[in-house]
Amino acid sequence: MEDNDGVFRFEYSTEFLKWALCVPNYNKDWHVGVKSSSNGKLLAFISGTPVKTKVKEQTMKMAEINYLCVHK
Numbered sequence: 001m002e003d004n005d006g007v008f009r010f011e012y013s014t015e016f017l018k019w020a021l022c023v024p025n026y027n028k029d030w031h032v033g034v035k036s037s038s039n040g041k042l043l044a045f046i047s048g049t050p051v052k053t054k055v056k057e058q059t060m061k062m063a064e065i066n067y068l069c070v071h072k
Contacts, residue, residue: 020066023049030063043071 002009012020021031030048035041048063 021047021049025050041071045069 026049030050032046033042034044036043046068047066049066051062051064052059053062054060
């Protein structure tokens with residue numbers, strides 16, 4: 001992941017991504033990728049993890065979007 005100018009860049013390890021994406025009770029269907037049909041490269045990815053959020057007096061199950069990535 002990098003900024004628009006290509007100056008600031010994150011490079012996540014496989015171990016870190018597994019830790020961040022596979023939290024307890026994670027839902028595999030909430031990890032969605034879009035691949036190119038011509039070369040099979042990953043073009044976009046979005047993931048969500050389950051969270052419990054309190055809204056006023058009610059606790060609700062929701063998804064937290066962790067990573068939204070789109071290829072240049």
